Amino acid sequence: MNTFNVIIIGGGAAGFFTAINIAKQNPDLKVAVLEKAKTGLQKVKISGGGRCNVTHAEFIPQELVTNYPRGEKELLGPFHQFMTGDTMAWFEERGVALKIEDDGRMFPESNSSQTIIDCFLKEAEKYKVEVIYSSGVLNIEKHDNAWVLQTKTEVFYTEKAVVATGSSVKMWDILKTLNHTIINPVPSLFTFNVTDKRIKNIPGVVVQNVTVKVLNTNLESTGPLLVTHVGFSAPSILKLSAFGAVELAEMNYDFDIEINFIQQEFNQCLDALKQLKQELAKKTVFKFAQFGIPKRLWQKLVLASKIEESKTWADINKTQLENLATQLTKAVFQVKGKSTFKDEFVTAGGVDLKEVNFKTFESKLHKNLFFAGEVLNIDAITGGFNFQNAWTSGFIVARSIAD
Numbered sequence: 001m002n003t004f005n006v007i008i009i010g011g012g013a014a015g016f017f018t019a020i021n022i023a024k025q026n027p028d029l030k031v032a033v034l035e036k037a038k039t040g041l042q043k044v045k046i047s048g049g050g051r052c053n054v055t056h057a058e059f060i061p062q063e064l065v066t067n068y069p070r071g072e073k074e075l076l077g078p079f080h081q082f083m084t085g086d087t088m089a090w091f092e093e094r095g096v097a098l099k100i101e102d103d104g105r106m107f108p109e110s111n112s113s114q115t116i117i118d119c120f121l122k123e124a125e126k127y128k129v130e131v132i133y134s135s136g137v138l139n140i141e142k143h144d145n146a147w148v149l150q151t152k153t154e155v156f157y158t159e160k161a162v163v164a165t166g167s168s169v170k171m172w173d174i175l176k177t178l179n180h181t182i183i184n185p186v187p188s189l190f191t192f193n194v195t196d197k198r199i200k201n202i203p204g205v206v207v208q209n210v211t212v213k214v215l216n217t218n219l220e221s222t223g224p225l226l227v228t229h230v231g232f233s234a235p236s237i238l239k240l241s242a243f244g245a246v247e248l249a250e251m252n253y254d255f256d257i258e259i260n261f262i263q264q265e266f267n268q269c270l271d272a273l274k275q276l277k278q279e280l281a282k283k284t285v286f287k288f289a290q291f292g293i294p295k296r297l298w299q300k301l302v303l304a305s306k307i308e309e310s311k312t313w314a315d316i317n318k319t320q321l322e323n324l325a326t327q328l329t330k331a332v333f334q335v336k337g338k339s340t341f342k343d344e345f346v347t348a349g350g351v352d353l354k355e356v357n358f359k360t361f362e363s364k365l366h367k368n369l370f371f372a373g374e375v376l377n378i379d380a381i382t383g384g385f386n387f388q389n390a391w392t393s394g395f396i397v398a399r400s401i402a403d
């Protein structure tokens with residue numbers, strides 16, 4: 001008989017973490033995971049470029065929540081229950097040491113996502129979690145005090161159901177039949193497509209600290225910028241794509257950005273350029289990059305300022321100096337479309353947070369129905385924060401159910 005105390009729908013990061021913690025904390029409960037695919041944890045496998053960026057070295061809940069464009073307010077309480085340090089400890093107790101990289105991202109020391117998968121599979125077996133593959137849930141209904149879950153070939157019964165299906169549109173449709181509100185899903189964490197002479201043939205160029213504004217919006221971010229084959233990437237852009245996920249979708253990914261490459265105001269930069277004109281009078285402008293800008297980009301910006309390659313600083317006139325100051329401090333680029341950021345992408349949107357009790361991650365509409373992970377309208381910028389949401393929500397669901 002397919003009857004369980006708890007069924008977790010979805011064998012991804014959140015689903016496995018929830019199931020293992022329930023089964024460990026309360027061995028009396030019969031726990032199953034129903035996974036649609038032939039194997040589970042597929043996103044874990046490809047995550048972080050195959051290395052799995054498990055979490056982030058940010059240990060203050062108030063700081064940690066600022067990385068979540070959706071979920072900032074709601075996750076504060078949960079992070080006081082289980083957060084990044086607890087994630088580290090959880091994995092370390094199971095023999096998986098994590099290391100912190102310079103930018104705060106944390107990975108398994110093995111540099112392989114398989115280590116995380118092996119850990120989960122071993123723990124699931126140890127605590128007798130029944131993982132049933134090729135079992136996509138097609139319908140969820142309440143009959144008396146049990147949830148009835150229908151797959152293509154079978155019917156499952158459970159007292160408590162946990163939905164951990166990530167960004168599955170089909171599951172969101174099922175949840176709508178249970179009267180849950182689903183916030184319209186849109187992509188988050190993408191790069192910007194830009195075709196422009198100033199960045200043509202210079203992929204790989206990185207500027208360490210730029211400010212990028214999306215014109216005609218309040219969206220602004222600072223951080224590293226990378227020139228790619230098709231436009232711009234790196235944290236300054238990815239942050240905008242996350243915080244602007246909804247707004248940029250509404251603009252159909254067709255908008256202008258203004259980049260300050262040197263973190264100086266226009267007038268301040270113009271003064272500095274006038275100074276350089278004095279000091280470097282006999283040197284060619286084109287040849288010697290200034291303000292720490294990579295040479296290949298500097299040369300493009302010089303040409304865009306209508307300064308010919310052969311000109312010395314002494315040669316250039318006031319308009320050219322102003323052009324250069326404009327290129328350095330408020331260069332406008334047209335964005336047309338987006339591309340996938342291969343290391344990590346997520347969906348903004350999902351179950352409306354107003355309908356969830358964040359002390360337990362239980363539905364406010366249905367008793368004994370819980371949510372964990374990306375199925376909720378919670379997502380974060382890149383850096384390990386999305387998995388942290390999966391671990392935190394999974395852990396709290398587990399504790400609510402196991403107690």
Ligand SMILES: Cc1cc2nc3c(=O)[nH]c(=O)nc-3n(C[C@H](O)[C@H](O)[C@H](O)COP(=O)(O)OP(=O)(O)OC[C@H]3O[C@@H](n4cnc5c(N)ncnc54)[C@H](O)[C@@H]3O)c2cc1C
Nearest residue numbers: 010012013014036047048053137166344373374384386387
């Ligand atoms: C390429 C890539 C790299 C990433 N790298 C990172 C990273 O390094 N760090 C980070 O923090 N985040 C990363 N992310 C984001 C992270 O993977 C997700 O936020 C996280 O996997 C969400 O976990 P989840 O369990 O909620 O959903 P998922 O991991 O998507 O798992 C959902 C599971 O439910 C199953 N399922 C769906 N519908 C049904 C159904 N009806 N019945 C049964 N099962 C169903 C799916 O098959 C899947 O196995 C990355 C994402 C991508 C795409």
